[in-house]
Amino acid sequence: MMLEEFSAWFVWIIPLIASLFVPVIGKYSEKARNYFVIAIAGIVGVLALSLVPSVWSGEGEAITYTIPWISGFVEAGVYIDSLSVLFTCLVAFFALIIAVYSQGYMKGEEGLTRYYYLLLLFIGSMIGLVISDNMLQMFIFWEMVGLCSYALISFWYKKPESIHSGVKVFIMTRIGDIMLLAAIAILFYMFGTFSFHGVIEGLQSGVFNTELMVITAFLVLGGAVAKSAQFPLFTWLYSAMEAPTSVSALLHAATMVKAGIYLLSRFILIFAAAPALIVALQPYWFPTISWIGVITAFIGATLGLMTTDIKGVLAYSTVSQIGFMMAGLGTAMAHTTDVAMSTGWFASLFHMVSHAFFEGLGFLLAGGIIHALGTRDMRLMGGLKKAMPLTFALMIIMIVTTSGLPPFAAFFSKGLILTSVMDAGSLIQTILIFAATAITFAYCIRMFSLVFMGKPSEHISKIHVHEAPKIMLVPAAILAALCIVWGIAQPYIASFMHIELEHTLLGAFTSAETPIFLLLLLPAFLLAYASYYKNFMGIRKIAAGKNPLTAILNHAYFIDDLYYGIAKGINGFSAALTRFENALFAHIPDKVGSDISDAAAPGHVMTLKKGPSDSFRNYVAAAVLGFILIMVLIVLTVGFGGI
């Protein structure tokens, strides 16, 4: 067995198996359990890194290893190429960061064994999701990360809001899961295989139904939209903030929400096996992705301006940044059918990693602040500059990176996406995405000034605010360092991804979008500065008052209200049906499960002894009726042979 084959299998099998040992070890010693989790995360990191050299030195060809799964029918496999290894390394790295950070953030919480069990289960399933060769296998992991997300959001199960959020997230992502399952079923029907390499071979042979493939592509997009919190299914990410902050950083900023980006970039790679298919997808599918992307980027950024929850700002920021990645993917293949020549495809993945660094950093710092203050409401913060100097310094790096100022990571990655959208997108798309970058800067400044600047609030003056412990600051500092370095690593990443990039590092400073971008930041900065330092024109008063704009922003564009309306309609329908049924069968007693204790009461036992009562006769009648109904159904469906 070669080293990379060994690593590719065990990088996800080890955490899955190790997760089962967490409850056993946790029973004996909590300390041993914590070290065990960190050790497993470290092993996963080493295994993930060992995959890098062979992919880097290779020709960009994917390597697959398979073993029999369901005999003679389906094979399980791993698929090693630059895309899957990039994601594997990112997940493994973040797993280690969060495993260490949790030691500080989750200290003294109840139910930590459950927490670490779910963490390891998530790490294993997420890596399994990105490294699977088999779509069925991928789908199982896709559901497992959804399950882990649900369970971790509802981690504090005694709080009604967190239960409600968990259920909401589960249901909303489920819409996408069903679409993805349908897409997989269609692909299996067309090519008779679940494996990626099988589908690629089928596409290369040129024998496929183009219309059906376009429908499949739209179904895949639906899966990605729900999982990556894109318009119109983005509202779940804000609710997901009920989770512990460490979980938000790992699942809802760095890794799980990127599963949709992974899915789309993987399927673009697969579709590119047949250039004719890419040509067929260019008129509708790719523009749909870029429209969803720019709309989400804009909506997410505007919502980030209004929320008072510090994690809410980061959540909407995540929604907005993933919108940027979608826009990059949507404009990727506008002029070419070869992924290796595409700027947008690379830009989106490059931004995916830099977003993981700066958003993860933001969440880790927010976790420290929440830890110290015991609240997520930014109106209760303020003036933390003196009390938390290290957090303050790291937050400056996060703000600068998020807004895309040179020379930090997002300047290069976001710049590439802007170039791609300007090249291929329409004018409105370009305007929307530039507006989104400017608003990004504004909400960053707003969050920063509400939390760190100004006078300390009454809430703060009552408690003693302390700097976050070292075990929480060190992971954040590592992420901050990566925020600075990652952008400069662009040529190396491009060569790792086997992309022929036209844009050099220096080109990022001279290309057309940079001056526009920097010029747009100026008014955004002035507006934010004026409103949050000088209270200029009473912008804050307008924002606090009632007018159509604030109503729209406070209700997240009324999209949640729409969903609750649909749910209400179904409830009303269900109530009407119940009334109808009650009227129809008013004389048949409804005893099943309703009151078991009633049936066991002494009086009833007496009546049974005396002889069959009215209700007893009714039961028998109902049973006979049911039997006849089943017989009729069998005869109707299977024919008399069935009996």
Place this chain on the structure above:
Amino acid sequence: MDFVILALVMLAIGIYGLLTNRQLLKVFISIELIATAATLNFVMLASPQGLGEALLVLAFSVDTAVSAVILALLVLVSKRYGTGDLSKIIAKMQENAEKEESEVEAQ
């Protein structure tokens, strides 16, 4: 393809049951009916390849295990809240949460 019709009928009955019932036990029965309809489809569609029997055994054993766990949970829930009615349970949950909140505030 007759089994598809049977599965569809089972699915429809299950959805009707979910829509009209608030009793935990009935909700569970309805969900089981839907799950069985899906299993029936899978098993019958897989039978030409000879996989049907294997899938049937797997599906039944998994389903039994799942039912056992769910039933145990139902018993626990109805014991804790003293009723099996979903709307009553939700009302009681909210009541408890409000009580806890007011206790925290009192402290």
